[in-house]
Amino acid sequence: MKAPPFAYVRPAALDDVLAELAGGDAKVLAGGQSLVPVLAMRLGRPATLVDINAVAELQGFETVDGGALRIGAAVRQRTVERAAETRAVPLIGMAMPFVGHRELRSRGTVVGSLAHADPAAELPAVAACLDATIEVAGPAGRRRIPAGEFFAGAMTTGAGPQDVVVSVEFPAARPGEGFGFGEIARRHGDFALAGVAAVVRVGGDGAVAQARLTGFGISDRPVTRDVTEVLREPDLRAATTELASEVVDTAGDAHGSTGYRRRLFGVLATRELEKALRRARKEVA
Template sequence: MKAAPFAYVRPTRLEDAVNELAGSDGGGKVLAGGQSLVPVLAMRLARPEKLVDITTVEGLDQLRSTGDSLEVAAMVRQRRVEHDRATDSVPLLRMALPWVGHRELRSRGTVCGSLAHADPAAEIPAVAACLNARITLTSPRGTRQVPAREFFTGAMTTALGSEDILTAIRFPVATDGEGFGFAEIARRHGDFALAGVAVRVAVSGERVREATLTAFGVSDRPVTRDVSTELASAVSASGQDGVRLAARLPEPLADIAQGMVDTDGDAHGSRDYRRRLFVTLSGRELAKAHDRALRGINGDNP
């Protein structure tokens, strides 16, 4: 199939892009990397009246550290973020990016585009939710920031209004005493995840201060849960032995899975199968993140 007819504009100023989108009366779509939008157009699952191409808008290609955060603007490609040393300050993002599609797609796809598309099995939205990154939306009424955990409202549904352009995201940088973990299971590398987890653990000395677990591919959006109590209890019972810790976590995580994994399942995996994947991945990555937090080490995810 081919896309239905549409108008096309390519502004060079953000103000003009915002006005073009607002002038479409809800019939416009923003085009950035196009790795999600173009296939949807080709299958006529979306029929926008106008495409607002932001690839030449000034200022939307910035990737910069701002002290306590890493700011990724709307036109920054995933491949660039994957290989830029600035991303070392956000270890969880660096762990997740190699799992996003294939490198050819990451060379065109944008970080912000993945957020706006909001696929429930996507890696970048899960990282944003786990870290509760702040998403910047720009409209004719000005600029506002939305916490990532409030941004995703359903399957491919977000807090984006019909006049909003997602112009940037700010990921908080890692601090001392934090450790991270990321893993997913898919039929083949680059396929949609059957289940995946993003994990952040913060410690004070040897005490668990905070533990956050975000699951993706198991519901209609990234699902985040504070598991500080469960992790602290398992650490208390197992000491600092990572193997024993990972062995103790499945029991409490099995109860958590009942609420977090609510997909109906499909031909590739039932709800119960995805719950088992979630429990296994969560236990392993929580143990790894805890160990990394204690040692102050966050290398590439093995």
């Protein structure tokens, strides 16, 4: 199918973008890898597309205070994937090869994936696991939203219809931290049937100090839990199986039942937590 008719504007300043969004039924266009299929299937019919790629402020990709990585709304996923600066946030580098295909990542944006908020997408899970900060601009000014509060449901976020997501800020890895990321999909590049992102921090003696785990493809949004005590359990597989029964609540479909996704989550959680722990201990060895 073809998209329904729409007007197209390409402002050069963020204030002009906000003015266009305030004027009525408009949608932001950055990479278009999520929006264009929605239009083609006529699941959305905005009157105006507001292309933000000419806004210089949204092209920012830089290291900021404390080594955190700030990514502007128009920065391509492929740029982030290949940049040396991304090494400061290892979990992004682990997740990025799973995001669609290389050709899609050359157009798709990191912030666009967060704003789209597909519950089976990889980058929202990374943002939730690392407790990234998402900056939103709108009629009431700018505000910074923790990723744990930003994702409100399937394709639903804390950004309103007249807002634009300006950037995301990922905290840099700290000494003694290790990371894990894994997913199961029908084919490489497909959305995950189930996936996990993990971060584990250890003390100087190698003992677990803190662990966080985020599941995706298992609910209507990324689900994050403090799993410090889970990782300390002598039978980690049994502990993650119990955790799966709590966090996996997505309905079954043609590709996998709820029970199947719980089994996938349990296996992935065990594997990636163990990997993250080994990597963290290597950091302090």
